[in-house]
Amino acid sequence: MAKFLRAGAGRLFQDGVALNTVRSLIAFLLFFITVFAVDPAHAQSFRFSSVSVEGNQRIEAATIASQAGIEAGQTISAGELNAAAQRIRASGLFETVEVEPRGNTLVIRVVEFPTINAVAIEGNKRLSDENLLGFIETEPSQVFSPTRIERDVATLSEAYEQNGRVSARITPKVIRRSENRVDVVFEVFEGRPIEVRRIGFVGNKAYSDRRLRRVIGSKQAGLLRAIVNRDTFVADRLEFDRQVLTDFYQSRGYVDFRVTGTNAELARERDGFFITFNIQEGQQFRFGDITTVSEMPGVEAETYQNVLKIKPGVVYSPTLVENSIARMERQAIRDGIDFLRVEPRITRNDRTLTLDVEFVLSRGPRVFVERIDIEGNTTTLDRVIRRQFDTVEGDPFNPREIRQAAQRIRALRFFSSTNVNAREGSRPDQVVVDVDVEETTTGSLSFGANFSSDAGLGFSVGFTERNFLGRGQGLSANIIASSERANYSLTFSEPAFLGRDVSFGFRTSLLETSQANSLFDTTTADIRPSLGFPLGESSRLNVFYELSYSDMTDYPVTGLSPLLAAESAESGRIGSSVGFTYSYDTRRTGLNPNAGVLLEFGLEYAGLGGDQDFIRPTARLIGQTRVFNEEVTLRATLRAGALEFLSGDSRSVDRFTQQVIRGFDANGLGPVQNGEHLGGTYFASAQFDAEFPLGLPDEFGITGGLFYDVGSIWGLDTTGPGVASEDFNLRHVVGFSLFWESPFGPLRLNFSRALESEPDDVEREFDITVRTNF
Structure with a gap:
């Protein structure tokens, strides 16, 4: 039997799998004996009559002992002893903690974290030390904390991500000093800004990608990406983009619109992002029935229905509903009714794609x-x-x-x-x-250079403060000088004069021109205080007084115009005038967000003393709309003016000499004597523009346009021999424009051709101007 067992055991141990099984069985038996066979009464325990602390320099021994939570004479287990050590470590004050029983004494040996002597940031250029140090928690005189350092590294990395530096790396370095002190240095590798390579949209049908890119704040990389950083990727900007997309669609009747997802994918080279917005447009809704009901005693619904401007069939917009509620609440204030609550109840009609709006008037809570x-x-x-x-x-x-x-x-x-x-x-x-x-900063100091075919090369210095002395006032001063002209101006504005909705403005300027681009030198100066106040929701009136001085000198003896020679021989004139400008603007309060009208009418009367006595009315009317899903902008501008001297005669410096239509020089058309232009006492013009995409990549920032202008300058107070083009004769011009959103500002390049002109007109086939938006 014994021989058989020995032979079987031999075969068993020769098998590798069986051998491992036996080993596992033996380990289990040992664990069982250790856990269950040992009497708990004989487990290791400690009792200390005293606690000793070693290694502490700044922190009191009593403080460390209290953190351990072990009292003299208390019986504790090994587990409780380990928990005491953990409590001391959790205080964050010590680099290492050791707990050692030594007879009846418990010895706590610690190594304190050093004190921070100085905190510095190195390698940063994009963000200043002042800004970065304001983000972090680590400060001098604090106890060094690795956990706090980790949080600061994450905070600094996030700050650089917000500035488009996703690849920035922050490395903390600790420099040991004497007396258990350290310097903490955050070494920064900023990396290059990560640009937005492409912005795309999935699910859009009503509006093109190009149109939607103009709505959002994120921009694609442009041609001059090394100069312009508008295309820098900022993660938090995507949430703003989602909101403005929603506002854009909902203001155009797409009430079911939503952004289902936003994907920002980093390029393989880690130097650019591809952003994709997944959207669902839904159907466009219009206003259906617009009604008003009153649940408040003494309030007539018809009165409030009459203040509404929205009509059935208009594209639905939450803004129009909000504006209607505001009008009703203002009506309630005029009626002396407090706590009027206007609740819009909207009924959806999916078959007709309309939304019926019922405005319910009720009494709100007395708060x-x-x-x-x-x-x-x-x-x-x-x-x-x-x-x-x-x-x-x-x-x-x-x-x-x-x-x-x-x-x-x-x-x-x-x-x-x-x-x-x-x-x-x-x-x-x-x-x-x-x-x-x-x-935030509200002031700016600018230096620049400019060039124009009229004035040549020039330089400019400007100072602007939008919040002067924290009073909400505006102050600006500008100097623009070239070899042909010098212009100095100072402007001040107070938007709430005497604490009311009345604006006060003050302007003074001095303009001097030489003979380089004209036949004589001119000097004009003015001082103009003004007051402006609203007349209605869309209308405003501005009244002003102007004290001016104008003079024209140095007309050459070889000049061909006796009229200009006589005017130049006169001494300077002082003008004292009053006037007003009335404006009506529907761009903010109109029912159509894609269309607007601006009407301005002004009248100036000079004769309150001074050397001049005239009346000068001017008018301007601009209308604009967007068509073809807002891809094409159509604009029409009508302008006219007249100058009527009640006594005496006007001079060229007083008459209209500006460029009234494209395709001609300033003072390049109108009355002329022996080939020298005189300016006119009347002008009128009509300009028609169309702007549209050219199919170029959006990052070029270039669009195209066509224009047709028609207008004239005519009329003189007195005439003489050799005077031509004094009568009203229309000039016609057609042209093509290129609009460029350049790093130097929005530019417009006009290529024009005159279809009809007069013999002495000075044509201009190419012109570069700063683009102005309606």
């Missing part, structure tokens, strides 16, 4: 504004922010007015961030409005 608290404005005065509110302390609380005030504060562009929130006040029927702002 008052207890106070308005403003914080964060270190430069801007409180009153500048407070006057953006139509609500004051004690007024009924209106959430819509608070939101509109927040929009007006942001529109000031005085602050980098603005948060306006309402919270419960001292009583349930009281509300406190909190305004938290963060100041």
Whole structure:
């Protein structure tokens, strides 16, 4: 039997698998004996009569002992002893902690983290030390903390990501100093900015990718990407882009629009991002029936229905609904009704793709504004922010007015961030409005160079402050000088004169021109204070007084115009005039976000003293609309003016000499004597433009346009021999334009051809101007 067992065991141990099984069985038996066969009463335990702390320099021994939580005479287990060590480590004050029983004494041996002597950032160029140090937690005189250093590295990396430097690396370095001190240095490798290579859209049918790219804040890399950094990738900007896309579509009736996803994919070379917006447009809805009902006693629904401007068939827009509610609330204020609540109830008609809107008038909760608290404005005065509110302390609380005030504060562009929130006040029927702002720079100093065919090469220096002394006032000073002309100007504006919705402006300027591009020298100067105030929702009136001086000198003896020679021989004239400008603008308050009309009419009368006595009316009418899914912009501009001297005669420096239509020089058409242009007392022009894409990549920033201009300058107070083109004769011009969103500003290049002109007109077939938007 024994022989058989030995033989079987031999065969068993020769098999590798069986051998491992036996080993596992033996290990299990040993574990069982250790766990269950040992009497818990004989497990290791400790009792200490004293606690000794070693290695501490700054931190008191009693503090460390209290963190351990072990009292003299207390019986503890090995596990409790280990937990005491962990509690000391968790304080974050020690680099190493050792707990050692030594007879009846518990010895706690520690090595303290060093104290931070200095914190520095090296290698940064894109972001300044001041900005980066403001982000991190680590500061001098603190106890060094590896956890805090890790958080600071993450914070600095995020700051660079927000500036388009996704590849930036932050490496912390610790330099040992004497007396257990260290210097902490964050070494920065900024890397190159990561540009946006391409922005695409999936799911859009109504609007092209090109049109949607103009809506969002993110921009594709352009031709001059080394100079212009508008294409830098910023992750947080994508959320803003999603919101503006939603606002864009919903303002055009696409109530079901949503962004289903945004994908920002890094290129394989890690030098650019490809951004894709996945969207669902849905159907476009229009307004159906517009009705008003009143659930508030004494309030007639018909009165409030009459203040509405939206009509059935108009493309639906939440903004139009909000504006309608605001009109009703203003009507309630005029009627002396407080706490009127206007609730729009919308009924959807999928078959007709219309939305019926029923405005329900009811009494809202009786809640008052207890106070308005403003914080964060270190430069801007409180009153500048407070006057953006139509609500004051004690007024009924209106959430819509608070939101509109927040929009007006942001529109000031005085602050980098603005948060306006309402919270419960001292009583349930009281509300406190909190305004938290963060100041930003509002001043700029500019130096530049410019060139024009009229004035040649010139240089400019300008200073602009949009928030002068924190009072919300504007101040600007500019000097533009060239070999042919020098222009000096100073402008001041107060948007809330005497605390009211009245603007005060003051302008003074001096312009001097030489004979390089004209037949004589001119000097003009003016001082012009003005007041402006609203007349209605879309209209405004500006009144002014102007004291001016004008002179024309140095007409050459070889000149061919006796009229210009006589005018130049006169001494300078002083003018004293008053006038007004009335404007009507529907661009912000109209029903169509793609169309607008601007009407301006002005009248100036000079004769309040001085040397001149005239009346000068001027008018301008601009209309613009976008067609073909907003790809093509159509614009029409009509302008006209007249100058009628009530006594005496006008001079060339007084008459209209500006470029009224493209294709001709300034003072290049109109009355002329012996080939020298005199200017005219009347002008009229009509300009028609169409702007459209050329199919070029968006990053070029180039679009095209066609234009047709027709106009004339005519009329003189007195005539003489050799005078021509004095009568009204229309000139016709057609042309092609290139619009370029260049790094130096929006430019317009005009290539024109005159279809009809007069013999003495000075034509201009090519012109470069700064683009102006309607």
